Amino acid sequence: MTGTLFLIGTGPGNPEQMTPEAAHAVEKAEEFFGYFPYLDRLLLRGDQRKIASDNREELDRASAALTRAATGINVAVVSGGDPGVFAMAAAVCEAIEKGPAAWRDIEIVVTPGVTAMLAVAARAGAPLGHDFCAISLSDNLKPWEVITRRLKLVAEAGLVIALYNPISKARPWQLGKAFEILREVLPGTVPVIFGRAAGRPDERITVMPLAEADPGVADMATCVMIGSPETRIIARPNLPDLVYTPRFYAGDSH
C-alpha cells in the first residue's frame, strides 16, 4: 500500500489566502518536503516532520518525497502560491516519468492555490481583467533567445504579461533587458506593476510607466506585471491609483 503525495500550495504567504483544502491536506501528511521558507509557513504537529531543502533542488526533493510515499507514508510537497505554476507539481511529474514504475501507482493530489500574479493584481486593481500570460524570466530553465522571442510575441499579441522569477543575484540583467525588448513593441506609457510580497506585512506595490521602469525595484519576492496598450490607470485623490485592463477591447478607437 503506497501513501498519497499531496502537492500543496500555501498561497502568496498570508495564511488568510491559503485554501481550507490545502490546510486539510497539511493535516493528512506525515512528512513535508519543500524550500524552507515555504515549510516555515506551516504550523505542524509534533508527529509531523519537515525535510527542508534549497530552492535549486526541485527534482531531488520530488524524488525524495516519492521514495517515501512509495513506502506507504503520506507526504506533502509544499510550494508557495500555486503548486502548478512554476513550482513543484511539474517537478514531481518529471520525477514520476523518469523514476521507477512503482511511482506511477502513487496517488497524487494537487491542491491549487492563489498564485502570485493574482495576489498582486488584487492589490493593484484589475490588471489581469483581460487576456494575459505568465512567463518565467529564469534562463536557468530555457535559453535566453526563447525568452526574448516569447516576450516579443506576447507583446505583439497585446497580452498583459506577468513575469515570474524576474531577478536574482545570479540573474541580475535579465529584467532590464526584458524591459528594453518590450519597449520596442509597446508604448512607453503602459503601466508596469512591481508587486512585492502581496498580502504580506512587507508588501510593496509600485507602479511606473514602461519607459521609466527600473529593474532595481524588483527582488526575488516580486512579480512584475507589464500592462497591455489597453491597460488604464484611474487616479484617486485619497486612495492609491487603480490599474485595470478593460473587459472590452477598444483597439485603435481610444
Next chain:
Amino acid sequence: MTGTLFLIGTGPGNPEQMTPEAAHAVEKAEEFFGYFPYLDRLLLRGDQRKIASDNREELDRASAALTRAATGINVAVVSGGDPGVFAMAAAVCEAIEKGPAAWRDIEIVVTPGVTAMLAVAARAGAPLGHDFCAISLSDNLKPWEVITRRLKLVAEAGLVIALYNPISKARPWQLGKAFEILREVLPGTVPVIFGRAAGRPDERITVMPLAEADPGVADMATCVMIGSPETRIIARPNLPDLVYTPRFYAGDSH
C-alpha cells in the same frame, strides 16, 4: 462616510477552495451583488441581502454596488474563481472610471481566488508548469480577428493556452475554429484538456490530442487548455494519466 466594496472570488465552486480571506469579507458585507449561481454558493445571515443579476449585466451590477457603497453600506461583488480574471474587478474599475467623482473615494478590497485554470491544472497534473496564457474566446468582448491573431502568436510563442468562455449557445462555432487555427501552428499530438467543473461533484476532466479535439465536449462551465509542444503525458496503469509541462525547455532536442 462611504462603505467598502469587496470584490470576492469564491474559487472554482468547491467551498474548500475558497480562501478564509474571502470568507471573512463575506461576513463584513451587508449587500451582495452577482450572477445568481455565484451568490447561491454563499451561506448568508438573515440580515444580509442578495441582489442577483444575469451574467451579461456586469457594468450595471458594478454601478449598482458602487451606488450603495457610496451611501455608506459595505457591499460585496461576487465572482466565481478569481474576481480579477475575466470577472467583476475590471467591471467595477470601469464603472469607477466612468462614474461620479465620489466613487473614487470608495475603498475597494479585492480578495483573490483560485481561478478555473488552476483548479483544472491541479486535476490534470501540471499542464501550467511552464509559460502559459489565459485568453477569453468571447467575441462579445473583442473582434474575432483579434482572437485569431492572439491564438496564432501565443501558439508560435510555445505557451500553454487556457481558454476561458470557450463556448455558449450564442457562440457555438468559435472553439472549433480556434482548434483549426491552432492546428496550423501546433503538432496534432499536443494534449487538449477539457476541464469541466473542476473540484465540484459534477467534475469531468477529458484529455485528447489536438488533432481530434472535439469542441462538443466543452460547455459554459469548461476551461479548455491546449498544451505546448513541450507538454507531456505520463500513462499510469491504475490511475488517470498525468499531463504536465516540464520546467525545463527541451526545444528540438526531444
